[in-house]
Amino acid sequence: MIQQLLEVRGVRHVALLDPAGSIVTSAGSGADISVVQIGRAVIGSLQAALGQSEWQDLLLDMEGGPILLTPHGNQVLLTAFDQVDSLGRVRFAVRRLLG
Known part of the structure; x- marks a missing residue:
């Protein structure tokens, strides 16, 4: 299923992680999945501060490229790609896949 995202120009790595941070499935290579736990902590803090229960996505502009x-339910899909300029294309593909 998630391997389809590798067909999107610029996407290097895709991984679906469970709530504990373990990989459920992945494709490609080159991303540090430890950012998912950090991202979840940031999101949790923002949700508490803003009184929000839902979130759409979080973009991390890392040295090795954006993530x-x-x-996706109680899981998180990590999509690593080449440049921030590709964000619109990547978001569209992710939403189409998960929708």
């Missing part, structure tokens, strides 16, 4: 974290 998009997207919720």
Whole structure:
């Protein structure tokens, strides 16, 4: 299923992680999945501060390239890609896949 995202120009790595941070499935290579736990902590803090219960996605612009974290039930989809300029294309593909 998530391997389809590797067909999107610029996408290097995709991983679906469970609530404990373990990989459920992945494709490609080159991303540090430890950012998912950090991203979840940031999101949790923001949700508490803003009184929000839902989130859409979180973009981390890392030294090795941007990483998009997207919720999928209680799991998180990590999508690592080449440049922030590709964000629109990547978001569209992720939403189409998860929708």
